[in-house]
Amino acid sequence: MHALARLSPEIRQYLLVTGNYWAFTLTDGALRMLVVLHFHSLGYTPLQIAALFLFYEIFGVITNLVGGYLGARLGLNRTMNIGLGLQVLALLMLTVPTAWLTVPWVMGAQALSGIAKDLNKMSAKSSIKLLVPDSQQGTLYKWVAILTGSKNALKGVGFFLGGALLAVLGFAGAVLAMAAALALIWLASLVLLKKDLGKARAKPKFRDMLSKSRAINILSAARLFLFGARDVWFVVALPVYLSSVFGWDFWLVGGFLAAWVIGYGIVQSLAPRITGKQSGRVPDGRAAFVWAALLAGLPALIALGLGTGWSAQVVLLGGLMLFGVLFAVNSSLHSYLIVSYAKEDGVSLDVGFYYMSNALGRLIGTLLSGWVFQTYGLEACLWVSSVFVLAAALISMALPRHRDAARQI
Numbered sequence: 001m002h003a004l005a006r007l008s009p010e011i012r013q014y015l016l017v018t019g020n021y022w023a024f025t026l027t028d029g030a031l032r033m034l035v036v037l038h039f040h041s042l043g044y045t046p047l048q049i050a051a052l053f054l055f056y057e058i059f060g061v062i063t064n065l066v067g068g069y070l071g072a073r074l075g076l077n078r079t080m081n082i083g084l085g086l087q088v089l090a091l092l093m094l095t096v097p098t099a100w101l102t103v104p105w106v107m108g109a110q111a112l113s114g115i116a117k118d119l120n121k122m123s124a125k126s127s128i129k130l131l132v133p134d135s136q137q138g139t140l141y142k143w144v145a146i147l148t149g150s151k152n153a154l155k156g157v158g159f160f161l162g163g164a165l166l167a168v169l170g171f172a173g174a175v176l177a178m179a180a181a182l183a184l185i186w187l188a189s190l191v192l193l194k195k196d197l198g199k200a201r202a203k204p205k206f207r208d209m210l211s212k213s214r215a216i217n218i219l220s221a222a223r224l225f226l227f228g229a230r231d232v233w234f235v236v237a238l239p240v241y242l243s244s245v246f247g248w249d250f251w252l253v254g255g256f257l258a259a260w261v262i263g264y265g266i267v268q269s270l271a272p273r274i275t276g277k278q279s280g281r282v283p284d285g286r287a288a289f290v291w292a293a294l295l296a297g298l299p300a301l302i303a304l305g306l307g308t309g310w311s312a313q314v315v316l317l318g319g320l321m322l323f324g325v326l327f328a329v330n331s332s333l334h335s336y337l338i339v340s341y342a343k344e345d346g347v348s349l350d351v352g353f354y355y356m357s358n359a360l361g362r363l364i365g366t367l368l369s370g371w372v373f374q375t376y377g378l379e380a381c382l383w384v385s386s387v388f389v390l391a392a393a394l395i396s397m398a399l400p401r402h403r404d405a406a407r408q409i
Contacts, residue, residue, distance in 0.1 A: 016189065018124055018147060020084060021080075021120050021121070022151065022154050024087060025151050025158060026157060026161060028155065029258075029261070030161040030162035030165065030178060031178070032158075032235075033158070033239070033253075034175065035052055036235075037162070037163060037166055037243070037253065037254070039106075040240055040244075046237065046370045047371050049240070050236045050366050050369055052106050054107060054363075054367065055111035056113055057114060057362050058363060060117065061356050063114065063119060064118045064122060064352045064353070079119045080124075083115070083117070083118075083119030084182065084185065084189055086112045086115055087116035087117070088179050088182050088186060090110070090112035091109075091113075091176070091178050093105070094109050096172075118355060118359060121355060122355055144336045145269050145270075145271045145336065148265075148332055148335045149265045149267070149328075150265060152262075152264055153262045153264075153266060154265070156259065158258075161254075163253060164251065164254065167251055213341060213350065215400050216341050216350055216353065216354060218395060218396075218398050219288075219334065221395050222334070222392045222393075222395040222399070223334055223354060224392075225361060225388045225392040226292065226361065226389065227361035227365060228361035228368070229384075229388035229392065231362050231365025232368045233299070233381035233382055233385050235362075235366045235369045236366065236373060237370075237372070237378050239257060246313065265328070268331060268332040271328065271329050271333065275287060284337075285398070285400050285401045286401050289397050289399070291326065292392045295326040295393075298319065298323050299382040301319065302315060302316060302382050303379040303380075303382035305319065306378065306382075330392075338350070372384060
């Protein structure tokens with residue numbers, strides 16, 4: 001407590017935002033795993049399961065665009081607290097009797113959850129820009145990597161938590177327990193978060209939601225394809241494949257995907273070391289292209305491996321590990337670049353626009369994950385993934401490049 005008291009008010013506020021983000025991430029990861037596994041056990045097809053997440057992703061697109069505008073006008077504390085409250089409501093909606101859990105009802109709950117998730121993400125990511133001077137790009141890269149990596153590690157814990165709670169408490173009991181815990185955090189946040197955190201000095205107009213920066217527009221397009229490439233096989237196809245083809249139970253599916261996402265988050269946190277920050281370099285557009293190009297052929301190789309006589313478990317799980325490492329570095333590079341490119345005053349506008357593209361990529365990937373897997377199988381999902389990563393790499397070639405390494409502290 002003494003160490004916290006010595007921190008500046010800005011740092012303490014950022015830690016509160018980050019803590020809220022972490023707590024939310026646990027429930028978000030757990031809820032995703034709960035929905036996939038529970039409704040698969042009820043006999044829903046992969047395409048029907050994907051449809052359950054349709055509003056989650058659609059409203060994520062809208063929320064990132066409008067949320068950046070609201071964050072700049074109202075302050076990041078309000079967008080954060082609205083997000084926490086909506087997630088509690090979304091969880092409570094799923095505690096109704098099983099007969100009430102129709103597709104429209106679950107889609108409605110997922111819509112609220114999607115709005116809540118992206119309000120929280122935009123608030124947390126935007127806060128970093130306010131704490132690090134533009135001259136200290138190495139520090140900015142490190143802080144973004146730590147936040148992004150720790151969030152995804154906790155999301156992995158959430159995957160395991162979802163599988164475990166489903167096995168122990170059942171679906172309704174699991175979501176009720178998460179709603180109660182998150183409600184307590186929400187109440188504390190209402191009291192502790194500073195009112196003007198992240199509020200723009202000049203009130204932005206509604207038309208300012210669309211980015212006017214060429215670099216941000218290019219990066220946003222690359223991000224769309226990058227995250228579509230992940231979710232086209234990871235969101236629905238992979239957990240259903242592990243359950244139906246490998247015969248894994250809820251504990252094993254949730255535990256494995258949790259371990260994968262935790263490892264993915266750890267690699268994200270280490271991305272500055274992997275990409276050369278220790279030698280005085282911070283990434284630019286060339287780095288984004290190179291790392292995307294390295295990833296592009298991997299899903300296709302996994303698909304080819306599944307078509308041979310090799311062990312499907314060795315090919316898929318081994319390939320998934322390597323995919324996680326390369327994708328984590330790509331994601332961390334992108335997360336740094338958007339915060340670096342964003343203007344300081346009204347930072348949430350640029351960050352919100354960028355994560356709108358991220359959400360749109362997830363939406364496309366989620367829908368394709370259900371439809372392509374149900375129609376053509378997991379190998380087809382992997383081929384689509386490779387095409388998407390290649391598109392991200394080609395788009396990244398147009399990103400700005402710098403000649404001199406940014407100064408470090």
